[in-house]
Every structure is written in C-alpha cells, then in structure tokens.
Amino acid sequence: MMTFEGLGLDEKLVQATDALGFTNPTPIQEKAIPVLLSGTKDLVGLAQTGTGKTAAFGLPLLQLVNEKERFPQALIVCPTRELCLQIVNEIELFKKFMPGMHVVAVYGGASIGAQIRDLKRGVQIVVATPGRLIDLIERKAINLEQIKYVVLDEADEMLNMGFQDDIEFILQNTPNRQSTWLFSATMPPEIRRVSKKYMQQPVEVTVGKVNTANKNIDHQYYITSAQHRYETLKRLIDFNPGIYGIIFTRTKADAQNIAEKLTREGYDIDALHGDLTQQQRDKVMGEFREKTLQLLIATDVAARGIDVQGITHVINYELPDDVEVYTHRSGRTGRAGNTGICMSIIHSREIGKIRQIERIVQVPFHKLEIPGGKDVCRKQFYHFMDNLLQLDIDDSSYEPYIPMLEEKFADVSKEEILKRLAAQEFKRFLKYYENAEDLNVRERTREVRGREERSGYDRRDRKDSGRSREYSGNGRGGDYARLFVNLGTKDGFYKASFLQFILDMSDLRKEVLGRVDMKEMNSWIEIDKRAAGQMIRAIDGKKYKGRSIRMNDADSRR
Template identity: 45%
Template sequence: MTEEDAAPIDAPSTPGFEDLGITGAVLKAIKDLGYETPSPIQAATIPTLLAGRDVVGMAQTGTGKTAAFALPVLERLDVSQKIPQALVLAPTRELALQVCEAFESYASRMKGVHVLPVYGGQGYGVQLSALRRGVHVIVGTPGRIMDHLAKGTLDLSELKYLVLDEADEMLKMGFAEDVEQILAQTPTEKQVALFSATMPPTIRRLAQQYLRDPEEITIKSKTATNKNITQRYLIVSYAQKVDALTRILEVENFDGMIVFVRTKNETETLAEKLRARGYSAAAINGDVPQVQRERSVNQLKAAKLDILVATDVAARGLDVERISHVVNFDIPTDTESYVHRIGRTGRAGRTGDAISFITPRERYLLKHIERATRQEPTQMQLPTTDDVNSTRLARFDDAITAALGEASRIEAFRDIIAHYVRNHDVPESDVAAALAVVAQGDDPLLLDPNNDALSRAVDFDNRPQRERSGGRDNREPREPRAERRGKGDYAPYRIEVGRRHRVEPRQIVGALANEGGLGRDDFGAINIRPDFSIVELPSNLDPAVLEKLRDTRVSGRLIEIKPDRGPRGGGGRRDGGDRFERRDRDDRPRRDRDDRPRHDRDERSPRDGAEQPFRKPRHKK
C-alpha cells in the first residue's frame, strides 16, 4: 500500500499497525516507508497470524498481502537462530524477488535478519553460500526449493511459518505436485498462510489437507486510477526490453519520463544503458543519498534530465509536472504498486501516458490491472523501422534547419567548402553528404528494414502460447532435417522423462535453457517417448554445460542427460519429434517459467550491435 491509498491518520474507526500488534523495530520500519493505516487484508490478517492461527486469504493481487504475512513473521522471528524459520513459496522469480525485497524493507530496523531469494536460473553457489552462513526467511519458487531439498542443501526441520503466495497461479503453472511434496517435508507443527485470488477445488483441497482449522478472510480490491492516464502495454520478452524501450523513446513524443524497474541494481544498469544510447538518464533508488536524489529530481524539473530510472520506494511522493510518461519496464505483480507508479503522471488534471512491458508469461496480470484500475489497457505495437527512420530523418532535417539559422557560422564555412570543391573537383552535394557522415559517426542514420531482428522477436512473443511452445495444431511446418543441419550440427541426447510424466517440449526447453545457459538456436528436434525423450543439442556441446545439466529436473524428476546411442542404446526414432519452435527464454515452461534470463546475456551494449538512436550533431561554440 502507499501513503496515497491510506485512510486519514485521524480516522478513529481505523486501527493503526500498533493496534494490530506490530511493535518495535518492525513498526519503525513501516513508518519509515510511509505506511500509516493498514489495508483491509492487513487489518484482518495480521492479528489472526500473530495469534498463531492458520489463514486462507482470498484477495486480489495488489491488496497488500505481502505486508499482511511478512509483518507477523518478522514480529515473531528469533534472530538468534540462524536456521530457516519461514518459507514463502511464490509462482515466479519476479514475485519471489519482490516479496524478498519487501521483507528486507520491513526488517530494515532489525539487526541481523537474513532473507534469501531462491529461484532457478541463478547459480547454486550464491544460494549455497547464503544457506551456509545462516538464513531466517527463504522466499523461493517451488522448482528450485525442490532441487535444494533433493540435494539435501536446505533444512526445513525447524520451519515455523509457511506462506503460499498466489497459490492459484502456482497450481495453474503446474507446480501442484512440487508444492505438495514441499509441504510434506515440513514439520507438522507450523503455521500456514495461503493466499489466492480465486478458490478453485484444488486450492480448497490443499487447504483442507495441510491447514489446521484456518480462518478464511475475503477482501475485494477497490483500487481505481486516474481517467486522464492513457494505459498501453507491449508484449515483449525480457531480452528485448532495452531495445524495445529505445525504439519507443525515439518515436514517442515525451517530455519527462520515469522508467520503473524492480530492483536497485537494475536502476543503475538500465540508466547506464540509456546513457550509452544517447539519452539523459539517471537512477534513483533507496541507496541513493537524499541530496543526490533531490538533485536528479530538480534536473528533471529543469529539463536538464529527461529520464529517471526508479524503484517504487524511491519514487514515492514524486510530483513533477514535466513527467508526461511512465514506463513499467518491469511490471509489478502488486496492482497497488502499479496504480502508484502510473499516478506519477496525469496529475492535477494533466494528461499522461503509461506504457507497460509485459512478458508472455505475465499476460495474466493484465486482468488484475483491468480489475484494479477499471480501465482496459490498450495493446500497442512495437514501432517499425519505417517509424524510426521517419523520426530520424525529421530530426536530421531539424538539425540542419537549426544550423542554417546560425548565419555567422554558416558564412565562415562557405569559403572552406568552396576551397575544397575547387581543389578536389567534387560536387557540393557530395561534400555535404560527406560532412553528414562525419557528423553521424560510425552508427548508421537509418535502420535496415530487411534486418529487423527486434520486430521478429517481438512478433513471436505476441503469438498464441500454443504456437510459441511448439503445439501441434498451430506451429509452422517442421523444417526438413537437411535444412536444419545447415543451421547448426546437432547430436541426440537422451533424458529420463517422457510422456507418462506428462512432460511437454516447452518444459524440456525451458529447463535446459535455464540451467545450461542454452540459446534458442541450440535446440533441434524433441522426440517425447513414453518413458524418455530424445533432444537434439549442438554436437559440439561444452562438457561443462553437460555437467550443469545432469542435476536438472523436469516435472520433479532428474533428467540424467546423456548422449543417445540410437536403437541399440535404448533411443527411439528421431525423425519425427516435436520440433521446438524458436522462442525467447522469457516464455518459460510451467516448471521453470519463474526463471528470468541472466543479465549478462540479456542486453547488448551499443558496441555489440544494439540499435543506436539518432544523435543530433553537436556544434562546438
């Protein structure tokens, strides 16, 4: 929740957090964050959890559930015991990181509290080191939690609190079996809180089996947003976000802008990438000193800065008239955060634009946003190369027109140009073109419409999921084997998971891509047999990659990958498998869709071939 959503402090009928039982360092921390009045889910849930009773919470995303379970956990945490006392299961990596960040914020006034996010795609080493040092709260996705339990690297024997966040989404994504196995490996005497936006029979059965006489709490969200704000969204995978944002910045007519990301580190990373592309951008986050934050905000107000890259906390209370656009680079799963973010524009009767980047697996959040804001966001299309080129040519024209207005400087250069034309016998038009080349530098002025990999990738992300995941009904015709060989030589590998384990090609691809760092072009045919599957991978696969993949799990089973020896070695026919259709890693399968691509290969620096925006030629005075 935010200050803007809180009820007036002097409302006598509304209890404060101290009235709910929150005390000491935890109370000080939430006051620091600007929390004054509990949201309905917090007011109803916190006293029940502090009393030690299990809870089933029915509430939409964005009603303040995280604080509802995090504050009671921190209030009763035994910091002296450096063993996992609380486990929060979340369906996606993004939500796990967001919950983890919330725990850290609420524990900012406590000494020695350690919170660890555990998710696939991140190296085991970081997680193992943290577990050895001692962790109080673990926030993780079911798949990676299962892996740690199987390896014996995670001890839940002393667990006191277990939270299932977005339980319905977890089950929709195929984590039902993993969740039940995790629950079965926790102590009988523990407190369980289950939060879900809906209550399908599977959730009801889960609650009846694993919760003890829970209190059921139902809250309906009443969030709405400013009608002056135009809401749009773009379906784009994580790997294409920076380039997609660059295109939008080139074509969109914006004044000042805030770009929201999820973590402090990402504010610095994205701001640096935008500066490398020629934009005046700065990062603000909770670690930025107040003096520097105020300087950046004042620069934005004075038009000396165009873009602020910010986290939710850093942008709280920010009101700059010049902000015409808000971009959700990372879409929040909390709709209250979404409303707070886009409320930075369209203030005091002004109009504003909000653009949200939605990865293919985050489409479900659109319904949450629509319900919370009572507006249906409009899907936008990525600007084409023609759109970008038209904008660049117009700006180039403007730059020439502006230069022609400096009569005294133009006069001085006329004699120099005339001298060159006389001595080199070159037409003046060619000299003008050469000067334009000098001014533009090494980056081409116009994009090549025939080499638009970004548009192709975004178009793919917007295709129906069945097409992107290799479904039989909608996928493109399978390429002839000979043609596929031309794109890269493949070798067959056998994995010990098949049709009877209810595995699909997209699950296999996601798991291998996440754990082995494989790309889209590293997969050939996938042939799923009853008890095993054959996957074509590069014939020159690095042994180190193969070693990483040995501990990979699909549908909760170790895949035990090894080179396939053909029929004699137990392999099946490989001439008619389910062809994996090229797609981005952000469209993750059920088991591993919580894993985000690694940053070190997500983005390209300008020198690596990323699109460069038009830069107005600079004239030295």
C-alpha cells in the first residue's frame, strides 16, 4: 500500500502527516501529489468533496515553495470564507515542522486593513476568496507577479456563484505562474473552457466518475403532497433522533420561515442564508460546528464551501433543478470514508426527476415510506432507553443522595418508576403523534403516468375543463388562458420555486404551463385552458405566509 513518503514528499511533511495520524494517502492524493511535485505541470483534479483534496494540493505547495523567501509564491482561490479558513487551518497542520512558512487568509466580511498588515509581514502562501483578492489587487496591496502556483479549489462552485470573470481577472494578473491546478467535484462546460484558455495540456486526474455521487451515501426519497412537506420534514427529523444534518431549501425565505417554525417547536436549528451579516453567519456556523445546533437549514448559495465533519444526514426539502447542485448537497455527508444519508422530500410528479438524477450520478435511490406516528414514537423510545443505559453514573457526587432516593421510592415498583420516567420525557411527544395521519402519497402506475404524459394534464382536468369558465387566452392563441395571482418575487420566489409552488398546490404537470411573467408583487401565468379551472380552485383563497392568495382570470380583471 502506498505511503506519503512513497509519493515523494520530503521528511518534514511526512513527519506532519504521521503526527496527524495519516497513514496512507487517499486516491486523489495518491494520483495528484506525484504529478504536482514536478512543479511545472498544469492539473485538473476531479474528485468529490471530502476526499482529501486540500492535502492533495497543500502538501506539494509546501514542498515547492521557498521557505526562506517572504513574498507570495502560491495562491489558492476558493469560493467562500468558510472554505478559505478551513484550507488555512489544514495547511497550518501540514507545516508543523516548517516554522519559516507563513499562510494568510484574505476574505470578505473581515477587516481588510488587518489582512493587508498580515501580507506586509511576509507570507509565502495566500488563500483568498475572489472578491477580496481583486479588492487587494486594485488597491495594490498584494503583488502577484512572483506567484508561481495558482490553485482553483471548488472551481465548479466558483463558476456557479458567478465568479468566472473574477477568476479570469486573477489568472490574467498572475503572468509568471509556472502551473495552474484546478480542483472540482464536477466538470461543467465552463470548467473545460477555463482549462483550455489558461492551462497548457493539463494532466487530468479523476477519482470516481465525473458527476457521480459518493458511494458511501444512501440516497432516499419520500413522496408526499405539497401541503404535507413541512410535516414530513418534522416526521423525518423525529424518526432520526441522533441526526446531525443540513436541510436545503430553494429560497432564503423558506430557510428562515422553516427555521423559525422548528425553533418554536423545540428543535435545535438555525438558518443560513444571504440576508445574514458575516457576524451572524459566523455565529450560526460556530454553533453548528460545536453541535450546539443539531440542524442547519440553508440555501445552496449560503451553504457553498461549508465543510463540517460528522454530518449524518442531508435533507432536500425540495429537489434542486440542477443535478450538479444535488451532487454538492449530498456531498456534505459521507465524507472522509464515513457513511451518510441524503433524503429528498418530493411530490409524485418528481419521480421522473429522481430517475434522471439516479442515471446521471449512477447510484440507486431508495423509495421509503414516511414513518407513521407509532413508528416515530417507537424509535424515540429506543433512543431514549439507549441514552439512559449509556449514562455515566460512576461520579461519586451522586452517592450522598442515594439513601434519600431509596427512601423516597421504597414503596414504588420498578415498573411504575419507568412509567413515570417515560411520561415525563414523552407525554407531549406521544400526544402529538397519537392520531398522526399517513403522509405518504402512493406512486401512480406506469399506465396512468403514460396517459397523463400523452395528454399533458391530469385526468381530473378533463372533468374540470367542461365546467370551467371560458378564457379568451391572451398568450399563445385560443388554447391558453392567462391567470393573475398576487404572489411575486417579494414573497421570496424566483421562477423555478414559483413554478414548483403553483404546480404542487394544483397537482398539475409542468406541460400545461406556457409563459410565466413574474413581477415584484404579482405574477401572470399562461396555462392550458382545460387546466385553468383546476388551478384557480386549488390556489385561490388559500393562505401563503398568513395572507390570502388571489388567483383569477387576468382578462376578466380588465
């Protein structure tokens, strides 16, 4: 079996890996380190998050950079502050026996003055987020002319976040680099374009297949109706009492709303989204890392770059539109050789999307039943009993109280004590789940799905269309009606989440929709005339965040 010494690392770095308890390199380290130690080759490294990529580029950098020269020689660019700090922390561990080596993190949301002072003290390796680095370049506070090595970590994430122009600007401002190392979990076309433009015949190192999911993760999905999505989330949390996980939502409004509701109901949870200040974000992440919080609910943008060890579950409150986003979400668990679970709460219409993701990431998805109330109570009881039996009772400080306890409970049977203990712990919980309804929605048969796909709308639409009002159809000729609804971007929707919302509420298929025009306060929807009646009846008068939804024929409003 390969060792770090066998990869060509020098003695100080091998000492550091030994001190950290690293015995054998991971696959990405084994493949990338020998190539990178040459110092002159460009490299594209494709591997999932949590596979040891930081060591794969961090160890070669420490060997190649001149410890005696106190100016920036290597630059690592990454998408977020959290990842920036994590990379610095890991490199600090690797350079344990290299006292003259200095690493500085530069990122937004912190004092730029303090970061400039750190740079002036002398540093060999700079780890930066794109925005702050460009700010420093424009202030002439950092000189990149002597940079020999540039590392783009989580390159796909940076491109997803809109940093392509920033990355190109940074590469243009490192004219004397000897090599560029690009690490990514996926390989979208944008990555190919960057590599072709700025890299010379890069060596491509792949661990696993591109875009495939981590095989250590169990991918599960649960089918429910739109109105039961929140209850299903609670049910899944309660059925996994030892959960330490991240819940993903599409919008920051959903993240904040769900976090507030779960907090009121006694769950240790907080939200991470774009409206938080850096100080608030740091506080939430600190509590989550320390496990003061059991759950973190986040949007995809806010969660980028987060690397927290020991996450047991990822829950997709809604499926993302992009398969690559699913890969990144699920990759938050099952890291460093551990196993994990990724659960998705879906509507029956999303079975096709599950099958599509399944084909692309090349792992099987398991359909599971949403647990019933009795199942949840049983699971919670087992967890409670296990914790009770594992309690440390060797502490002698209890001893003085034992005689009092024995006297107090002298006439109480063991069975009654256990009942009282259970009642104290579970009374409210048992009452909540006493008459819990079945939240499962059964999959439609293949024959029914086929008929629906051919017709483009649900069978119930055929019944509804005869009774619905005539709509003049302002969009695509006479076949489409135009509906008005008093929901818009101000309600936290963007187009994809809005479409998902109205389709889930009405139980219709996407094929019945035409053009959707969203404004801040209102939206207009083109829809197949035959399905318009069903959508209006399903949505008009319902509540969204405490206010009534109004939906009607847009033309009749004139």
